[in-house]
Amino acid sequence: MAQGEKQRSVLRINLDILNAVRDEGDAKPTHILYKANLSHERLVKYLDDLTAKGLIEVKQEGEARTYRLTPKGVSFLIEMRHAESFVQGFGLAI
């Protein structure tokens, strides 16, 4: 159970990041950092992970770096929101 909870909390962080990216459109790391409530070091790790999974993509313009959801990321977010509603019905949380 402890391992499951740990996995869920990672899932929750990923969801918070994806929601932040979706809300912002082209999201700056500082905005994501603020909305996902993470340290810079951890945020970079999670962003790299989500980019590698193809859920978000990086847009580099000069020094400015922004993130946006990929179509796969949008589908994943929809599925996760559905999953979250479902598990809430049975008293669980992601």
Add this chain to the structure above:
Amino acid sequence: MASGALITFSLNILGALVALLTSYYAYRFNRLVESTVLRAISLGFMLLGVGLILDAGTSLFSGRTLVESYADRVFVLFATYTYLTVQMVAYLVIAVGYSRAAYGSGQTKTAVPAALVGSAAIGLYDFSLLSYFVALILLAFVVFQGFLLHSGRSNRFSTIVLLAFGLIFAAHLVLLLSVLTLGTGLFLIGTGIQFLGFLSLLVFLVRSEVVGAG
């Protein structure tokens, strides 16, 4: 065909479809969330769905034929006992899953001994009575856990699921009474209330889908 058998058949088939749909969603989301609770819900509702289909088939068969031959009687008896056993196991699995959601893994042990003590008390006097009694205890436990979860983490989805389990519990109370009094009318009322419980679950599934898409 007797209208009562047709009603029972229809309501059980519809209830089975909702149970199997719930099982499918729990299985699908378990791949994302990886929760033992979702695994239990998936397995429990799958068993419930299969059991209800079996019971619906038995209702249809016994409604179409007079069930006079020895082979027919054995078949109906076997199918009924199988359904009642599958139903007990299904509610046991759901109760275990629900208690894990409420307390973690430690406190599952309260409903199971209660159900076993109840079973021993009734013995093998009447298997139908026994199975409905055990299912009733397990459902009471599920509703209680659901109420605790709803109190601690109240949301519109848990309210609907609690209502669904509450209705299924009430249905089993009426079904138990119908077994005790051999009342066909009570049996139909119980089946109807159980269907309303599954209808509530369907509302929950649809609303959670809408939220996901929105």
